[in-house]
Amino acid sequence: DAGGGILFHMPTRNSKEGAQMVRFVNGGPGLSWGYFNADGSFTGQGYVELNLPSGEPQHVALAVRGAVFDVLINGAAVVQDVPTTAQGGWIGLLSFRGPVTFEDARLTLGSVVP
Numbered sequence: 001d002a003g004g005g006i007l008f009h010m011p012t013r014n015s016k017e018g019a020q021m022v023r024f025v026n027g028g029p030g031l032s033w034g035y036f037n038a039d040g041s042f043t044g045q046g047y048v049e050l051n052l053p054s055g056e057p058q059h060v061a062l063a064v065r066g067a068v069f070d071v072l073i074n075g076a077a078v079v080q081d082v083p084t085t086a087q088g089g090w091i092g093l094l095s096f097r098g099p100v101t102f103e104d105a106r107l108t109l110g111s112v113v114p
Contacts, residue, residue, distance in 0.1 A: 002026075002027050002095075002096060002097040002098025002099075002100070003023050003024035003025045003026070003027065003028060003030075003095075003096050003097075003098070003100070004023060004024055004093070004094065004095050004096070004100030004101075004102065005021060005022050005023020005024060005060075005093075005094050005096070006021070006022055006023070006060070006062065006091065006092070006093055006094070007019045007020070007021050007090075007091065007092040007093075007094055008020050008022075008062065008064065008089070008090075008091045008092075009084060009085070009086035009087070009088060009089040009090075010089045010090035010091070010092060011086070011089050011090075012089075012090065013090045013092070016036045016040060017036055017037065017038055017039070017040050018035070018036060018037075018038070018085055018086050018089075019035065019036050019085075019086070019089065019090075020033070020034070020035050020069070020084055020085065020086070021033065021034060021035065021036065021042065021094070022060070022062060022071055022079075023094060023096060024058070025047070025096075027054045027055075027098070028050075028052055028053075028054045028055070028056075028058070029049060029050055029051060029052050029053075029054060030047060030048065030049050030050060031047065031048050031050055031071065031073070031078065031079070032044060032046070032047045033045050033046055033047075033071065033079060033082060034046070035084075035085045045082055045083075046079065046082070048078055048079065050073060050078065052073070057103070058073060058074060059072075059073070059074050059075065060072070060073060061075075064084070066087075067083060067084050067087065068081045068082060068083055068084060069082050069084055070082070091107065093105065
């Protein structure tokens with residue numbers, strides 16, 4: 001179940017309660033998303049199989065627009081109009097049960113990066 005991802009809309013830099021999470025699962029071919037509730041438990045909002053080769057670099061982009069977000073993988077929208085649980089906050093990268101490498105992490109405000 002190893003995978004890497006991103007937390008966003010974290011209320012503080014040391015708290016995930018209320019934050020959204022998007023991460024690769026099962027070594028990379030699946031994508032899961034959801035949020036952490038007030039007691040820190042994860043609530044899944046969805047899952048999709050991506051049919052991506054395990055161990056190869058992937059480009060992930062989040063487009064957050066007000067109260068919804070989209071997830072783009074290698075330029076293609078795979079998740080659209082997911083409701084958010086918060087309207088702002090901290091951002092963090094995460095790894096889960098395995099080695100994960102992040103490269104060229106960027107934040108762009110005011111526009112969508114494909």
